Amino acid sequence: MPPPERIPSRRMSGDGIRERTRTDLDLLARGELTVRGQVREASNAVLYCSVALEGEEAACVYKPVAGERPLWDFPDGTLAQREVAAFEVSEATGWGLVPPTVLRDGPYGEGMVQLWVEADPEAALLALVEDEEAGEGWKAVGPAQVAEDRTALLVHADTPQLRRLAVLDAVINNGDRKGGHLLPAPDGRLYGIDHGVSFHVDDKLRTLLWGWAGEELTAEAVTVLGSLDGQLAPGTPLAERLTGLLTGAEVAALRERVARLRRTGRHPVPSGEWPAIPWPPV
Known part of the structure; x- marks a missing residue:
């Protein structure tokens, strides 16, 4: 083809x-x-x-x-x-x-x-830097081996759009948030794609957006999660649509993830029971 x-x-x-x-x-x-x-x-x-x-x-x-x-x-x-x-x-x-x-x-x-969303080739969301260079505007993900004799720090941009996407990934339990699944559009909007390995009942969160791990959720995110909690209640239009796409256990796990984020008020941290970063990362 x-x-x-x-x-x-x-x-x-x-x-x-x-x-x-x-x-x-x-x-x-x-x-x-x-x-x-x-x-x-x-x-x-x-x-x-x-x-x-x-x-x-x-x-x-x-x-x-x-x-x-x-x-x-x-x-x-x-x-x-x-x-x-x-x-x-x-x-x-x-x-x-x-x-x-x-x-x-x-x-x-x-x-x-x-x-189809055409990504802006000039938009930089990920970078490899030396430790001391990871400063304002970037969040550290972790070390990345770029050659046999050198390890650099993998960082992602510190933007409201990426932070919202990190919350969405935690909600849907995204198991594959790679760099290539981030699409910054020329109009400034950000899109995430490739969510086929999401909504598992077990913790499968694998992402490059760990820069806010353990930090408090923004006030905006707390408000959005409260609204989402209500929209996911049994019998609501959203819950009915999701029931046609996921199993009952998966919808229940989705509700629990939203509830847990509201209880903790913080971005999740890697569980240690599952690889935290997808491979390959991009």
Whole structure:
């Protein structure tokens, strides 16, 4: 299959984010999907597509369930649903950190379809620095071996958007927050992608965003978690949608993670029972 050809992506910014998201969801759910290429570096089948409906067209990613590689710790054929669940939870926070995502039929069967976001190549979110250089504007993740004779410090940017994403990852129990899953858009917004290994009932949090580990949550995050707690109550619209995507035990574990974050009032720390940083990190 040829490499992807670029189709102009939609930009979601300003006061019209919510309305734009609703319009994009309709386009993604009902539009005609045309496969344009394949993202070859992905471990599962990831197809770059265009989606068109009533004169509107956008670029998107289509991940068919049939192309998912089996994992030892997640049920087969559930990664697409988890990606959609991550979008649902992100929308419930009001932070809009996950691009519009739907579950629908496509050329290769049911799968996840997500709006394509073109990342800003000039935006720097991760860096390798000497210890003394990790100062204002950066948060340390940990040492990284960059050569046989040298170990540098891996750091990530200290921004409100990344901190919100760290909270979202703790909520959804993201097991694979790599550097390549961070998309800083040219309009200044930040998106996270690839949430297929999320929502496990056991602690699986693996991320490059450990810079706030153990620190107090921001007042904004505390407010958002309180709202999310109410939205996840049994019988609510969000809970009903998630029940169609996750198991009952996984939804219950999601509620408990939100409750635990509210009780502690702090960002989680690595458990020590699971590798804290995904590999490869980028």
